Every structure is written in structure tokens, then in C-alpha cells.
Amino acid sequence: MAEDVKVRVIPLLCPECGRSLPAGEHDVIFHCADCDLAVEIEDGKLARRELRHLAGQGEVRLPFWIFPFRVDSSEGSVRTVPEYRLLAGVVATGSDAERSGPPLLFVPACSFATTPLHVRAGRLLTLQQPVLAVDRSKPVGIEPIVFREPDARIMGQSILLATVTVERKRNRLFLEGFSGSLGKGRLATIPFADRGGKLYHAGMNLEL
Numbered sequence: 001m002a003e004d005v006k007v008r009v010i011p012l013l014c015p016e017c018g019r020s021l022p023a024g025e026h027d028v029i030f031h032c033a034d035c036d037l038a039v040e041i042e043d044g045k046l047a048r049r050e051l052r053h054l055a056g057q058g059e060v061r062l063p064f065w066i067f068p069f070r071v072d073s074s075e076g077s078v079r080t081v082p083e084y085r086l087l088a089g090v091v092a093t094g095s096d097a098e099r100s101g102p103p104l105l106f107v108p109a110c111s112f113a114t115t116p117l118h119v120r121a122g123r124l125l126t127l128q129q130p131v132l133a134v135d136r137s138k139p140v141g142i143e144p145i146v147f148r149e150p151d152a153r154i155m156g157q158s159i160l161l162a163t164v165t166v167e168r169k170r171n172r173l174f175l176e177g178f179s180g181s182l183g184k185g186r187l188a189t190i191p192f193a194d195r196g197g198k199l200y201h202a203g204m205n206l207e208l
């Protein structure tokens with residue numbers, strides 16, 4: 001007789017309102033739009049996850065993991081936004097005040113059609129180093145969250161490297177010494193306007 005395989009089925013119900021949570025095939029974090037609450041299955045139980053919504057205009061809310069980071073390379077270490085801008089070879093744009101504290105790495109928690117698009121979205125947001133303002137109102141809905149924090153950490157390394165100037169990436173010594181250390185990730189949604197299939201963020205003048 002075959003051994004019994006224990007399969008535990010966890011009811012996907014919102015811990016707040018008790019309604020069943022919408023769950024797509026690849027979703028890993030579930031969102032109750034009524035309660036604006038996110039949960040993840042952890043050790044066979046539903047655990048709440050902090051989810052913030054960043055301010056901005058647009059009806060499509062894309063979830064991102066946001067990690068504070070530092071970079072160590074043959075050129076020294078990078079711990080601030082101005083230092084990171086030098087490393088990435090970008091100048092600050094817009095009239096926004098520079099964010100203080102460590103630079104932030106943006107890794108999409110939703111899926112894009114292809115890996116290059118996924119990296120591109122993370123790369124563009126990371127290069128922007130936007131000042132983050134939280135929107136307290138409840139969003140209508142958010143795009144499915146299909147990557148957990150550990151997955152996002154791994155993808156984050158490629159995204160971080162993708163933001164570094166091509167000249168530096170041609171330097172073998174630089175690449176060999178390159179390492180990014182990520183702090184604790186936070187999950188946040190960022191609004192984009194749907195412009196006939198392209199997603200646009202007005203504040204950052206960014207098209208995905």
C-alpha cells in the first residue's frame with residue numbers, strides 16, 4: 001500500500017472579512033481589495049504582509065519589492081543616492097529633493113511578458129531613485145503578485161548590475177569585485193496610466 005501523502009489545504013480566506021481571496025495560478029501573495037490587506041502562505045498558515053501604495057496617477061497598480069542596498073566594487077562602496085548616481089552614470093532629474101538614506105532597488109513583483117522587460121522595469125525605476133510618497137486611499141485593484149521576497153532578491157542582483165554603466169561592465173576587475181547587499185524588502189504598488197498597452201508614469205516620465 002502506498003504511503004499516505006498528507007496534503008493540507010489552506011482555505012484562502014481574508015483574515016479580516018472572511019471572503020475568499022482572488023487567486024490566479026501563479027499568485028504568491030494574495031490581496032483582499034475590500035480590506036486592502038495582503039497575505040502570504042508561510043509555514044502552512046496565512047501571514048499578513050505589509051503592502052503600501054505609492055502616490056501617483058494611473059489606474060494600473062504594479063507591485064514592486066523595494067530594497068535598500070549598498071554596492072561594493074573595485075571602485076569602493078556605494079551607500080548613498082548621490083554615490084549610486086555616480087556609479088550608474090545618471091544625473092538627478094526633475095526638481096524633486098534628493099532622497100536621503102540608502103539608494104533603493106526596485107524589483108517587479110508582478111510578471112512581465114519577457115525577462116528583459118522585467119529587468120527593464122526594475123532598472124528604470126532604480127535609476128530614477130524616486131522620492132516615495134504614500135497614498136493612503138484604497139486602490140481599486142492591483143496586478144497579481146507572483147514573486148516572493150526571496151525570488152525578488154535573486155532577480156535584484158541582475159537588475160542592479162543592469163543599472164551600472166556599460167563602460168564599467170566592460171571592466172573585468174570591476175565586475176569581479178562587484179557585489180550588491182540588499183536590506184529588508186518592502187512591498188509597494190506604483191500606479192501607471194494605461195496608454196494603449198504601454199504603461200506610463202507621469203511623475204517619473206517613464207514608459208514600460
Ligand SMILES: [Zn+2]
Binds near residue numbers: 016017033036037
Ligand atoms: Zn478582506
